[in-house]
Amino acid sequence: MVFSSILFLFRFLPIFFICYFAAPKRMKNIILFLGSLIFYAWGEPVYVLLMLFSTLVDYVNGRLIERCRGSRKAKIPLVASVVVNLAVLGFFKYGDFLVHTVNSLTGASVPAPGLPLPIGISFYTFQTMSYTIDVYRGNAKAQRNLLDFGVYVAMFPQLIAGPIVKYRDVAERLHERSVDLQSVSHGAKRFCFGLAKKVLLANGIGMLWADISGRDYRQISMMTAWLGILAFAFQIYFDFSGYSDMAIGLGEIMGFHFPENFNYPYISSSVTEFWRRWHISLGSWFREYVYIPLGGNRKGLPRQLVNIVIVWMLTGIWHGAGWNFLFWGLWFAFLLVMEKMFLGKVLSWFPRIVGILYTAVAVLTGWVLFAVETPSGIFGYLRAMLGLGGFIDRDALYLGGEYYVLLLIALAVSTPIPKMLADRLEKSKTGPGMALWRLGEKVIPAALLLLAIAGIAGDSYNPFLYFRF
Amino acid sequence: MNEKNNAAFTIAILASIILIFTVADFFRGDRIYSETENRLLAQKPELSRTELFSGNYASDYEKYVTDQFAGRDKWIEIKTNTDILLQKKEIGGVYLGADDYLIEQHLPKDFTDEQADEKLELLRQLVEEWNAAVMLVPTADNILSNKLPANAPYYDETELLEKAAQLAGEDRYVDVYGILREHRDEEIYYRTDRHWTSLGAYYGYQAWLETMGENPYPYDVNGMVAADEDFLGSLHSKVNLNRQPDSIRYFPETVKKPMKVLYDFQRESDTIFEESYLDTKNKYGFFLDDSHAVIEIDTPYRLNKTLFVIKDSYANCFIPLMMTHYQKIYVVDPQYYNGRLSDLMEQCEPREGMDVLVLYDCIHFLEEFRYQ
Numbered sequence: 001m002v003f004s005s006i007l008f009l010f011r012f013l014p015i016f017f018i019c020y021f022a023a024p025k026r027m028k029n030i031i032l033f034l035g036s037l038i039f040y041a042w043g044e045p046v047y048v049l050l051m052l053f054s055t056l057v058d059y060v061n062g063r064l065i066e067r068c069r070g071s072r073k074a075k076i077p078l079v080a081s082v083v084v085n086l087a088v089l090g091f092f093k094y095g096d097f098l099v100h101t102v103n104s105l106t107g108a109s110v111p112a113p114g115l116p117l118p119i120g121i122s123f124y125t126f127q128t129m130s131y132t133i134d135v136y137r138g139n140a141k142a143q144r145n146l147l148d149f150g151v152y153v154a155m156f157p158q159l160i161a162g163p164i165v166k167y168r169d170v171a172e173r174l175h176e177r178s179v180d181l182q183s184v185s186h187g188a189k190r191f192c193f194g195l196a197k198k199v200l201l202a203n204g205i206g207m208l209w210a211d212i213s214g215r216d217y218r219q220i221s222m223m224t225a226w227l228g229i230l231a232f233a234f235q236i237y238f239d240f241s242g243y244s245d246m247a248i249g250l251g252e253i254m255g256f257h258f259p260e261n262f263n264y265p266y267i268s269s270s271v272t273e274f275w276r277r278w279h280i281s282l283g284s285w286f287r288e289y290v291y292i293p294l295g296g297n298r299k300g301l302p303r304q305l306v307n308i309v310i311v312w313m314l315t316g317i318w319h320g321a322g323w324n325f326l327f328w329g330l331w332f333a334f335l336l337v338m339e340k341m342f343l344g345k346v347l348s349w350f351p352r353i354v355g356i357l358y359t360a361v362a363v364l365t366g367w368v369l370f371a372v373e374t375p376s377g378i379f380g381y382l383r384a385m386l387g388l389g390g391f392i393d394r395d396a397l398y399l400g401g402e403y404y405v406l407l408l409i410a411l412a413v414s415t416p417i418p419k420m421l422a423d424r425l426e427k428s429k430t431g432p433g434m435a436l437w438r439l440g441e442k443v444i445p446a447a448l449l450l451l452a453i454a455g456i457a458g459d460s461y462n463p464f465l466y467f468r469f
Numbered sequence: 470m471n472e473k474n475n476a477a478f479t480i481a482i483l484a485s486i487i488l489i490f491t492v493a494d495f496f497r498g499d500r501i502y503s504e505t506e507n508r509l510l511a512q513k514p515e516l517s518r519t520e521l522f523s524g525n526y527a528s529d530y531e532k533y534v535t536d537q538f539a540g541r542d543k544w545i546e547i548k549t550n551t552d553i554l555l556q557k558k559e560i561g562g563v564y565l566g567a568d569d570y571l572i573e574q575h576l577p578k579d580f581t582d583e584q585a586d587e588k589l590e591l592l593r594q595l596v597e598e599w600n601a602a603v604m605l606v607p608t609a610d611n612i613l614s615n616k617l618p619a620n621a622p623y624y625d626e627t628e629l630l631e632k633a634a635q636l637a638g639e640d641r642y643v644d645v646y647g648i649l650r651e652h653r654d655e656e657i658y659y660r661t662d663r664h665w666t667s668l669g670a671y672y673g674y675q676a677w678l679e680t681m682g683e684n685p686y687p688y689d690v691n692g693m694v695a696a697d698e699d700f701l702g703s704l705h706s707k708v709n710l711n712r713q714p715d716s717i718r719y720f721p722e723t724v725k726k727p728m729k730v731l732y733d734f735q736r737e738s739d740t741i742f743e744e745s746y747l748d749t750k751n752k753y754g755f756f757l758d759d760s761h762a763v764i765e766i767d768t769p770y771r772l773n774k775t776l777f778v779i780k781d782s783y784a785n786c787f788i789p790l791m792m793t794h795y796q797k798i799y800v801v802d803p804q805y806y807n808g809r810l811s812d813l814m815e816q817c818e819p820r821e822g823m824d825v826l827v828l829y830d831c832i833h834f835l836e837e838f839r840y841q
Binding site: 005006007009010011013014042043044045046180181182184185186188189192200204214215216394395397398401402403404405406409438441442445446449450451453454455456457458 | 472473475476477478479480482483484486487488490491494521522523524527530531534535538540541544545546547548549551555556557558559578618619620621622
C-alpha cells in the first residue's frame, strides 16, 4: 500500500487511527504491529513472511549477543545477523544482477532467479542490522519484548521507504511514549505537506520526465535535455522527501520521533554538503557502520579516499542492482575525492552561488546516470545536454510553456525560503501576523490535502519511485 | 485561542476531511459506468486464495476503490482546474486550443514511417484490386493548427496524404485536406469531440464530387437541421471542463423515405439516424447507430449503383450524403468485422460492379485500417 492512494487515506488510515487511539496503552503496540502487517501484506502477501523471518532472526541474535556480553562468543550472533541480512538482500535484490554478470563474464547460462524485489527490503534489512550492531557495541540494550521489536521493524510509516531509523533512536519510545495535541497536530500537518509534495509536485513534474525520457535522445535539443533531467531531479526529491515527511508525520502522531531525512539538498554548495543534506538517514548509516569502521579519516588521506570510494560504491548499488547505480556512486566518490583534495578549497574562493551551480550540474549529471540506466542512453542523453543535438527547438519551447509554473514552484519549495517566511510569521506573536499564521497553518494543510486527494482520485498517474530500492 | 485549542482545531479540520469522505465513500453505491469518462469502472473483485496470494486481488481492489471513490467526477474536475491554473495547455492527451476548441493530441513519436508504409501497402492492394477511391481525412490538429497552443507538437499528416495521393492516382484520391484547410474558419470540427462535423463532411463531399466527376446533389448548407444542441463529446469527457456544448446537425435531404437499413445482418431499421443516442452521452452515435461491423443500406434512390465503404467512425456523418448517389450502400468497419474483407466484398458485389471507397481519419487509418 502506498500513502498516496485512496485505499490508504480512506480505508487504512481512518480505521487504523480509530483503533489505535481507542485502544488502551498496553494494546497500542499490538495494534500498530498488526496494522503494519496488514499494510505490508496488502502489497506483499508472501514476502511478509520474509520480513517476519528477518525480524525473528535479529531478535534472537540480539538476545544472544546480550547473553554472551563480554565474551568473544558475542561475535557469532553478530556475524550471523549481518550474514543473514546481507544474504537475504543479496539474494532478492542482487541475485539476478549477479547471475547475469557472471553469465556474461564466463559465457555460462545459469538461470536467474527472476524474483520480484520485496518492497522495502533495503530499508528493513538495514534497520535490523543497525540493531544487532548497536547491541554488540553496547550502544543499545537488546530488546526482550518480541512485540516491541516487531513494531520497530515493521512499523508501517517508515517500513517501505524510510527514513532508516536506528534502533537506539526509538528504543525508549517503543516501550513508553505519549503524545499531546500539539504533536498530533504537527504530525498531521507534516503528513499533508508530504502528501502534497508527492502528489502535486513529484507526480506533476514526473510527467515531464516521463515524456522526455521516452524520446529518442538523438533528437532532443539541449534545452529539452536539461528540462528533462531537472524534472527528474525534482521528481525524485519530492517523491522521496515527501514520503519521508509523511513517515515522520505519521510517526509523530503516534509519539515517535524519526530522524530527518532531507535538509534542502538542492541548495548545497558542494557535493560534500549535498550528501549531508540528501537521504541523511542512509548517509549516516553508511558512515556509522561502514566508513568509520573502515578507519574513516583517521588513517591518513590515501586510506580516507579509498574509504570514500568503497562507501559510495555501496551507496550506489544500494539504490538498485545495476551498473548504472554503481557508476552513479562512483561519480559522487570521484567528486568527493576531488573536493577533499583541492576542489573544496577552490570553491571557497568564490561566492556561494558558484558552488551551488557547480553542485547542481554535478548532481544533475549524476541523475542522468541514475535515471537513464543503459550506457548508450546515458551517453546519448549527456550528448544532448552538451548541446550536440542543437540548443533549442519547438519541443523545448512547448514543454517549457507547459511546465514552467510547476518548475518554479518546485524550485521555490526546494529552498528554505517558504519555511523561513512561515517561521517569521509564527514568531510575530501579536497582531495581523499572528492571525495570518493561525489561519494559514490550518487552511494551507487542509487545502493541500484536498488538492492531493483530487490529484490521486483524478489522475491514474501515481507511480512511486522508491519502491525499487 | 491557546496553543492546545489551536492544535485541536487543526486536527479536527484535517481529520474531518478524511472522515467525511471515508463515510461518504462507505454509503455510496457502486457505479458500473462513468458517463463523464465514458468507460466502465472497475468493480469489486472476487476474493479467492490464488488471487489473494498473487497480489492480484490487492491491485484489483485498489483499482476498484479508486474508480468508485465518492465524488470522483468532482475530484477530476478539481484536478483539471489545478492543471489549468498551472498554465498547462494539454490535459490527458487533449490540447486546450484557441476559441474553446479541444483538440486531440497525436505525438509524432507515436507514429512511425514503417507503420505508415505498412498501411499504405494494404491501401495500394485495395486500390489495385477494386479501383477504390481513397478519402483520408486529416484530424483537427492538422487543419486547425492555428488554434493549437504555441509550439504544440503534432503528427504531421501531409506526408502520409501525399503518399496516399500518389498511390491512388488523381482520379481516385479525394483531396480532403485542401478543402478543409480552405474552410478552416468554419465549424468543420466539433469543439468537444474528435470527429468532423456534418459541415466538415459536406466539404469532404465536395472534394469527393470533384474527384469522381459526379453531379452534385443540391444539399443546402443553410438548411441543416440541429438534432441536438448539447453534445459534449469524447474530448470533453477526457478533460471534464465546463464547456459550451456543440450541436449535432444533419441534412434534412438525407431522411427521405422509404429506406431500409440492416445492421450486422440482423437488426432492421428505416432510418440511418438513431435518435435514441441523443439521450446518451455518446450523441455522435446518432449517425448510423454508432459502431457496427457491417451495415447494409437500401436508399430510396433508384439509381442501380452500389457503393462499398471501408471506414472508421469519421464516415458515419459522411455516408448520409452518399445516399443520393447510390441505391445500395455497404458499410464495413474492419475494427469490428472479423471475416476476410475481400470475401465479403466479392459476396456483395453485384453483376454490374460497385464503387469502393476507403474513408478514414488519418490517425485511425494508421491505427486501425486492415485489408486482406
